[in-house]
Amino acid sequence: MPKILIVGGGYAGFYTAWKLEKHLRKGEAEVTIVDPLPYMTYQPFLPEVAAGSIEARHSVVALRRHLKKTTVVAAKVTGINHANKVATITPIAGDPYEFEYDQIVVTAGAVSRTFPIPGIADNAIGLKTIEEAVAIRDRLMSNFDKASVLPPGPERDRLLTVVVVGGGFAGIEVFAELRSLASSLVKSYPQLTFDDTHFHLIEAMGRIMPEVSLKTSEWVLKDLAKRGAYVHLDTQVTGAVDGNIELSTGETIPSDLIIWTAGVMANPTVVRGGDLPIEERGRIRTRADLRVGSDEEIVEGAWAAGDVSAVPDLSGGGVGGYCVPNAQHAVRQAKLLAKNLVAVLRGEVPREYFHKNLGAVAGLGLYNGVFQSGNLALKGIIAWVAHRGYHGLAMPTWERKWRVLWGWWNNLWLRRDLVNLSTVQSPRYVFEEFAARPRPPQPAATPPAEPREQGKRADQPAKVTADKAAAEKATAEKATVTR
Structure with missing residues (x-):
């Protein structure tokens, strides 16, 4: 075969x-x-996974479950x-x-394509894997927990600042989804306000989302601005050492969450x-x-x-x-x-690949999106429904489709899941903290030193026995003379 x-x-x-x-x-x-990896990742769902709108395991497809006749290595x-x-x-x-x-x-x-910018490799995170999407969500939610117990100041601002590099579809979607998530989180933290959160998107070109028309991309910019998000066009990142984002404009943005989506x-x-x-x-x-x-x-x-x-x-x-x-x-x-x-x-002739792009659709947070097909452009909740409808149907296998659709239906009534599982990265921390450990071995007790002469005699057992016998004999003779 x-x-x-x-x-x-x-x-x-x-x-x-x-x-x-x-x-x-x-x-x-x-x-x-x-x-x-034992699964295929449906990457269009990564922004929604990062925002807590989709369960992470529902956006991947297990290879061994659905490839029945294929050997998986x-x-x-x-x-x-x-x-x-x-x-x-x-x-x-x-x-x-x-x-x-x-x-x-x-x-x-x-894989993510990066450039030799100081600090990016050490401080940024990409958005190509399900693990990265989960880490982004947990980092943002952990930062809210930390910021809620800090007084106003530079450290709190740094924790509540998100920077996304790259204005393509992936960058805009995760940027908008995280802005939507942050707006939901603020309601649960009375110590924080909407104005305490800061979102910045850095794009080297003069526009965002080249897959849609210029008019549609400008609408997205205005929509993001209304939601308190800042987009820096014609701007490049020149450094990110210690989380300080240095821009070609001379501006510096301290941030604890830097997401890199500038190409693959x-x-x-x-x-x-x-x-x-x-x-x-x-x-x-x-x-x-x-x-x-x-x-x-x-x-x-x-x-x-x-x-x-x-x-x-x-x-x-x-x-x-x-x-x-x-x-x-x-x-x-x-x-x-x-x-x-x-x-x-089978000895037949293969066909050539031909596909004309019929349109583009993007989610911009809950109940908001954009759709472009030719000259037709939809915005807002209609585009958001189209976005979910398209990707819900495009998700491979009915088993996965039902899991995603069921999750969306539950979130519609129960709202998105805001559980933070950042400690899953170190799952043994509680066990290690309280686990009983064997005590270190104690030094052996030193017996008291014997007198010098006794020590010498103790090293000569035969001489000790002879001396004892002679002493006993002398005692007996003395007793006889006395009588």
């Missing part, structure tokens, strides 16, 4: 494996998916030798080993660790039919999709002629890739 190796279990990897299980006949191929692919069709797999436990394959599908996704890059571990062709932006060069290669040359047995690949955008709407890295393209490319791979195994 041909062996199909899928590198990465994100959007594109999960959907490729999921659809291969549907299209492959029994015994036609053996599919293995490799990812260090908890590991990283750290090397690809496609010339010999061998991949190096480094498991989360154990030694690396080599895996032979016939077809490889590279869907390793993307193809997963460097997979891209640099293999021999597949790479284009100038560090992505795997991919044809329109999702086979690795160029118009002139095909790398047989190699496929790529999602953020790690440079797929030509035949609709003409891409940046630089390629599909932009987003969920819409990743999901649709994966579905076609599965069909094309099966077609090639």
Whole structure:
């Protein structure tokens, strides 16, 4: 049986494996998916997870539960030798080993792209994983707890200041969602007021959200301003040492929560660790039919999709002629890739990928959003309903859909969950504080020293016995003479 190796279990990897299980006949191929995490993260839900509107576990899809016919390996692919069709797999436990394959599908996704700005690597946090979204929520809520017991001053202001770097969809959504969360939290802290909270978004370009029209992006700016949020356009971050955000305008903003959403890059571990062709932006060069290669040359047995690949955008709407890295393209490319791979195994001709973006939708906090499709723009609660409707349906598997929808329904009546679980990062702290520990060993007691002569005699037991016998004999003779 041909062996199909899928590198990465994100959007594109999960959907490729999921659809291969549907299209492959029994015994036609053996599919293995490799990812260090046991789940796929639905990234459009990360801003709502950070705001407490969606339960974190409901925004991920368990690979082992929904991939019944696929072998799931908890590991990283750290090397690809496609010339010999061998991949190096480094498991989360154990030694690396080599895996032979016939077809490889590279869907390793993307990671946050940062710049060598002092302090960013040490103090900022991204928004690409579910763990980051949960950490952002817990940090903000913990800061409210700390600020509520502090007097007004610089330290309290720092704790209640949030800075988001990047004005794309991810940045604007998490910025607006956290602003909405903070407004809800203030009601529970009588020591704090709305004016004590400070939200700043830093964008290097002259506008935000390039996926929507300029008019719509300006409406979003005005809406954020009404809610007490500040957007700094044409501004760059020059430093973030010790949490002090230094801007190109000369302004400094002290903050305890810095969120970096200013771009992504193809997963460097997979891209640099293999021999597949790479284009100038560090992505795997991919044809329109999702086979690795160029118009002139095909790398047989190699496929790529999602953020790690440079797929030509035949609709003409891409940046630089390629599909932009987003969920819409990743999901649709994966579905076609599965069909094309099966077609090639059966000696058929694969189809080219074509998708024209029909619109963009974003959530801006509870009951507020924006939707753009061509010249049609919706704002406010209607767009918010469209946002939730679209992503609720786009969430893979009905099991996950129901969990998300049920959570939204409960929050509609019960309000969002404001439980702070920041201590989950150190779950043993209470146990360690009160756990009984063995006492340190006490030094042994030193016996009292014996007189010098007694000590010498004690070291000579035979002499001691002889002296004792002589003394007894002398006592007996003396008694005889006396009588």
